[in-house]
Amino acid sequence: MNTRSYVDQHQERFIKELIELLKIPSISADPAYKEDVLRTSEAVEKALKDAGCDQVEICETPGYPIVYGEKIVDPTLPTVLVYGHYDVQPPDPVELWDSPPFEPVIKSTEIHPDGAIFARGACDDKGQMYMHVKALEYMTANNQLPCNIKFMIEGEEEVGSESLEWFLTKNREKLANDVILISDTGMIAKETPSITTGLRGLSYVEVEVTGPNRDLHSGLYGGAVANPINILCDMIAQLHDENNHITIPGFYDKVDELSQEERAEMAKAPFSQEEYNKKLDIAQEHGEKGYTTNERNSIRPTLDVNGIWGGYTGEGAKTVIASKAYAKISMRLVPDQDWHEITKLFKEHFEQLAPPSVKVLVKPHHGGTAYVTPIDSLGYQAASKAYEDTFGKTPIPQRSGGSIPIVALFEKELQSKSILMGFGLDSDAIHSPNEHFGVWNYLKGIETIPHFYKHFTDLKK
Amino acid sequence: MNTRSYVDQHQERFIKELIELLKIPSISADPAYKEDVLRTSEAVEKALKDAGCDQVEICETPGYPIVYGEKIVDPTLPTVLVYGHYDVQPPDPVELWDSPPFEPVIKSTEIHPDGAIFARGACDDKGQMYMHVKALEYMTANNQLPCNIKFMIEGEEEVGSESLEWFLTKNREKLANDVILISDTGMIAKETPSITTGLRGLSYVEVEVTGPNRDLHSGLYGGAVANPINILCDMIAQLHDENNHITIPGFYDKVDELSQEERAEMAKAPFSQEEYNKKLDIAQEHGEKGYTTNERNSIRPTLDVNGIWGGYTGEGAKTVIASKAYAKISMRLVPDQDWHEITKLFKEHFEQLAPPSVKVLVKPHHGGTAYVTPIDSLGYQAASKAYEDTFGKTPIPQRSGGSIPIVALFEKELQSKSILMGFGLDSDAIHSPNEHFGVWNYLKGIETIPHFYKHFTDLKK
Numbered sequence: 001m002n003t004r005s006y007v008d009q010h011q012e013r014f015i016k017e018l019i020e021l022l023k024i025p026s027i028s029a030d031p032a033y034k035e036d037v038l039r040t041s042e043a044v045e046k047a048l049k050d051a052g053c054d055q056v057e058i059c060e061t062p063g064y065p066i067v068y069g070e071k072i073v074d075p076t077l078p079t080v081l082v083y084g085h086y087d088v089q090p091p092d093p094v095e096l097w098d099s100p101p102f103e104p105v106i107k108s109t110e111i112h113p114d115g116a117i118f119a120r121g122a123c124d125d126k127g128q129m130y131m132h133v134k135a136l137e138y139m140t141a142n143n144q145l146p147c148n149i150k151f152m153i154e155g156e157e158e159v160g161s162e163s164l165e166w167f168l169t170k171n172r173e174k175l176a177n178d179v180i181l182i183s184d185t186g187m188i189a190k191e192t193p194s195i196t197t198g199l200r201g202l203s204y205v206e207v208e209v210t211g212p213n214r215d216l217h218s219g220l221y222g223g224a225v226a227n228p229i230n231i232l233c234d235m236i237a238q239l240h241d242e243n244n245h246i247t248i249p250g251f252y253d254k255v256d257e258l259s260q261e262e263r264a265e266m267a268k269a270p271f272s273q274e275e276y277n278k279k280l281d282i283a284q285e286h287g288e289k290g291y292t293t294n295e296r297n298s299i300r301p302t303l304d305v306n307g308i309w310g311g312y313t314g315e316g317a318k319t320v321i322a323s324k325a326y327a328k329i330s331m332r333l334v335p336d337q338d339w340h341e342i343t344k345l346f347k348e349h350f351e352q353l354a355p356p357s358v359k360v361l362v363k364p365h366h367g368g369t370a371y372v373t374p375i376d377s378l379g380y381q382a383a384s385k386a387y388e389d390t391f392g393k394t395p396i397p398q399r400s401g402g403s404i405p406i407v408a409l410f411e412k413e414l415q416s417k418s419i420l421m422g423f424g425l426d427s428d429a430i431h432s433p434n435e436h437f438g439v440w441n442y443l444k445g446i447e448t449i450p451h452f453y454k455h456f457t458d459l460k461k
Numbered sequence: 462m463n464t465r466s467y468v469d470q471h472q473e474r475f476i477k478e479l480i481e482l483l484k485i486p487s488i489s490a491d492p493a494y495k496e497d498v499l500r501t502s503e504a505v506e507k508a509l510k511d512a513g514c515d516q517v518e519i520c521e522t523p524g525y526p527i528v529y530g531e532k533i534v535d536p537t538l539p540t541v542l543v544y545g546h547y548d549v550q551p552p553d554p555v556e557l558w559d560s561p562p563f564e565p566v567i568k569s570t571e572i573h574p575d576g577a578i579f580a581r582g583a584c585d586d587k588g589q590m591y592m593h594v595k596a597l598e599y600m601t602a603n604n605q606l607p608c609n610i611k612f613m614i615e616g617e618e619e620v621g622s623e624s625l626e627w628f629l630t631k632n633r634e635k636l637a638n639d640v641i642l643i644s645d646t647g648m649i650a651k652e653t654p655s656i657t658t659g660l661r662g663l664s665y666v667e668v669e670v671t672g673p674n675r676d677l678h679s680g681l682y683g684g685a686v687a688n689p690i691n692i693l694c695d696m697i698a699q700l701h702d703e704n705n706h707i708t709i710p711g712f713y714d715k716v717d718e719l720s721q722e723e724r725a726e727m728a729k730a731p732f733s734q735e736e737y738n739k740k741l742d743i744a745q746e747h748g749e750k751g752y753t754t755n756e757r758n759s760i761r762p763t764l765d766v767n768g769i770w771g772g773y774t775g776e777g778a779k780t781v782i783a784s785k786a787y788a789k790i791s792m793r794l795v796p797d798q799d800w801h802e803i804t805k806l807f808k809e810h811f812e813q814l815a816p817p818s819v820k821v822l823v824k825p826h827h828g829g830t831a832y833v834t835p836i837d838s839l840g841y842q843a844a845s846k847a848y849e850d851t852f853g854k855t856p857i858p859q860r861s862g863g864s865i866p867i868v869a870l871f872e873k874e875l876q877s878k879s880i881l882m883g884f885g886l887d888s889d890a891i892h893s894p895n896e897h898f899g900v901w902n903y904l905k906g907i908e909t910i911p912h913f914y915k916h917f918t919d920l921k922k
Contacts, residue, residue: 028777029775029776029777029778029779030775030776030777031776089779089781090773090775090777090779092773092775092779093676096675096676096784158778158779159777159778160778186681200680202680202780204778204780211743212741212742212743213741213742213743214557214741214890214893214894214895215554215557215892215893215894216741216892216893217863217891217892217893218763218765218767218791218793218892219661219663219793219861219862219863219864220647220758220861220862220863220887221758221862222758222763222765222791222793222862223748223749223757223758223761223762223763223765223793223862224746224747224748224754224755224757224758224862225741225743225746225747225748226743226745226746226747227765227766229697229765229766229767229768229769229788230697230698230700230701230765230766232694232769233693233694233695233697233698233766233769234694234697234698234701236690236691236694236695236698237691237694237695237697237698237699238698240691240695280673280674280675280677280686281673281674282672282673282674282686282687282818282819283817283818283820284687284816284817284818285685285686285687285818286685286686286687286816286818286819287684287685287686288684293685294685296684296685297681297682297683297684297685300684301684302679302683302684304679304683304684304688304690304691304782305688305690305691305694305771305772306679306690306772306773306778306779306780306781306782306783307690307771307772307773307774307779307781307783308690308693308694308769308770308771308772308774308786309769309770309771309774310766310768310769310770311766311767311768311769311789312551312553312767312768312789313768313769313770313787313789314490314491314551314553315490315491315492316489316490316491316551316619316620316826317490317619317620317621317665317667317767317789317791317826317827318490318550318551318553318619318767318768318789318892319663319665319767319791319864319892320767320768320892320893321765321767322767322768325769326774327690328772328773328774328778328779330679330683330778330780332679332680332683332684355745355747356744356745357743357744357745357746357747358743358747359744365777365778366778400680400681401680401681401682401683401684401685402678402680402681403680403780426681429675430678431676431677431678431679431779431780431781432675432676432677432678432781433675433676434675
């Protein structure tokens with residue numbers, strides 16, 4: 001039976017199984033959900049066994065476990081390693097969800113008339129990871145697995161994959177492979193398949209500004225002591241200049257500047273600024289002077305405050321000068337910025353911005369280095385042919401603004417290239433309220449993936 | 462029996478009764494505490510009856526009720542109206558309290574070796590309000606009330622006294638008086654009694670900056686859309702210039718500039734910048750260029766962010782661009798700034814600071830006009846003599862940085878001057894964690910207040 005028929009026959013079950021997985025709130029960032037994260041690793045273990053892995057194990061790490069599974073057909077044949085993650089982003093702000101984030105529902109949308117599954121993790125990454133599990137089920141059930149397959153599904157991607165490097169260095173032989181296959185990105189549109197060839201790196205920090213040693217009455221002290229919230233705002237404001245360039249000294253030193261030809265090539269991708277603004281309900285875009293929107297969110301580094309808090313934030317009014325103010329700040333990095341170096345530059349600069357009337361603390365959270373993948377590899381060609389089989393179109397290579405820091409790590413530790421076959425859409429609201437994943441996209445992923453194995457094995461011969 | 466002996470005899474009960482009142486969390490800013498606020502009004506009603514008022518009533522208003530009580534000795538004698546409030550500030554951040562804010566405890570401190578009562582509202586204003594109730598008890602029990610007395614104790618002071626004007630305009634005759642007596646301020650030190658003669662006004666607003674219509678993934682959108690948190694920080698940073706002057710056009714137009722002589726007089730008050738900084742654990746003070754700390758927090762207007770929030774503020778990291786960012790901002794005003802006008806100027810300026818890539822909303826909360834009281838009135842003289850009786854020292858007239866917006870309102874609606882006899886200390890941490898009120902100060906207040914009635918009645922003859 002071909003993949004299309006198998007998916008048609010089993011689609012209801014495929015959706016049901018994913019929905020069960022989405023019900024578990026595997027929020028790795030919040031220790032309160034520890035049991036749920038662990039429960040999810042067990043659900044993934046079972047799913048891999050059921051799909052046909054010969055050997056599956058929940059591997060302990062210093063953090064959350066990594067689920068490893070394999071089906072070795074013949075050690076002389078090529079090996080594909082599938083990477084994914086079973087943890088999800090926190091659902092905040094919960095009040096903006098139309099339905100509870102961990103009670104999945106299927107609803108039609110303009111882009112997904114066949115329905116989309118609404119739940120935290122639907123697309124990022126439980127849904128996309130599960131496509132690979134179901135693709136294996138098809139291949140084992142129909143005797144269509146042409147090579148060896150390994151799975152490595154982690155539970156800390158949303159908090160910086162802190163245990164992954166530890167795991168890789170301890171299990172190099174077990175994880176040996178010819179190519180790594182990942183579905184944790186998107187595609188340009190339902191009718192426009194694409195393969196992600198570039199990812200931005202990341203440096204994520206938390207800052208704390210301390211003024212007086214206790215909260216003060218703003219009437220009695222206002223105007224006479226540094227207000228840490230005002231100072232924090234000042235310091236954050238100084239991180240960009242009037243052209244929205246980042247002011248950290250040395251920040252752009254290693255940025256790989258694209259040639260005019262490369263930028264002209266990028267500009268050919270279909271894009272309407274008007275529609276983009278309309279969808280986000282903004283009167284005007286905003287970004288670094290001299291670059292287009294598609295350049296700003298892919299080939300240029302950025303700095304964004306992801307969260308800020310301090311003082312009284314409840315109902316009504318409180319006339320207080322807070323003792324402390326906080327912000328979470330992340331920088332998206334491009335080749336060849338090193339995230340350790342950028343974190344250091346940020347720390348030095350930010351500390352130097354503080355006036356003597358406050359104390360400042362910069363705590364690095366995590367990071368990852370940017371990555372650009374070649375498009376002439378066997379893996380890329382196999383993926384390209386797989387999309388041609390099921391979409392009838394050659395996919396477009398695309399540089400994405402997001403970060404999967406582990407791709408650079410895999411290259412360093414396992415000497416393997418990663419192929420990023422994403423089936424999500426930009427509009428799927430990952431990391432936002434009402435995250436969803438189109439039913440069509442989910443099933444199309446399951447249908448397409450087995451073609452990759454066939455072509456990759458053929459090309460390797 | 463004189464006041465001193467009566468207080469000595471009954472002090473244990475006075476403390477116990479106040480502690481009971483402090484146990485009720487009458488947080489007017491938070492609707493969740495509505496029942497507690499109402500319960501507190503009933504406790505005040507009972508206390509006034511027990512202390513000797515002939516008539517007490519809980520007067521309904523559009524908001525929280527005002528407790529009114531009176532004891533009319535003889536309509537031809539002068540009348541003193543006591544104002545106070547039974548609501549308290551929210552206790553946040555609760556985790557910084559050494560003991561629960563609504564479980565009062567008495568502990569010794571360096572400044573209060575005889576002990577201080579630690580609880581939200583201990584000083585502001587339940588403790589100071591209750592001194593007047595107990596002073597009445599002394600006067601009625603000992604036949605020492607030389608004039609008429611009225612009480613007006615409200616429950617919305619910490620949220621802008623919104624119903625008070627409504628109440629005043631409807632009850633002018635009932636509230637008719639010769640002087641208004643308030644204890645809702647502080648004194649310079651235990652050995653240095655003072656009467657507050659100036660209060661700053663207030664304009665309190667909440668601002669909301671909206672970028673995209675939903676939270677976005679900072680990897681996919683970062684750098685290409687306005688991040689409302691970054692923009693809000695930018696806008697807040699622009700509210701002060703490099704000399705810490707406020708940049709709102711017209712903001713200083715009506716500010717009453719003190720003469721060099723007046724400033725020289727102020728500078729004579731005992732003050733050590735070094736000690737001030739040490740107590741607050743700051744390396745350097747911070748404020749408007751060209752003014753001293755004591756000027757900055759009393760005769761100069763200020764602008765402080767009292768709270769800020771937006772994006773992800775939980776544990777760990779979330780790479781999100783928030784749709785909205787918020788701040789609560791208050792301005793302390795001086796004579797002759799009009800708070801309605803300043804609120805309008807702020808709104809216009811803040812809206813104009815917003816780039817076209819965001820939307821901005823400014824919501825005025827509440828406000829009040831600054832006030833300076835004359836020191837040659839009969840009320841001031843009576844208060845001065847009362848302090849002389851019990852402290853053996855003439856009190857110092859002092860301009861305070863805080864705001865009691867209702868003082869200007871009383872002058873307008875009731876044509877009465879207010880006398881601010883405060884017994885709290887700057888170190889009492891009102892509006893902060895670990896608010897407290899010295900037992901000595903509390904009892905000294907009860908002892909001193911009856912002297913005011915005697916002198917005021919004598920002076921009016």
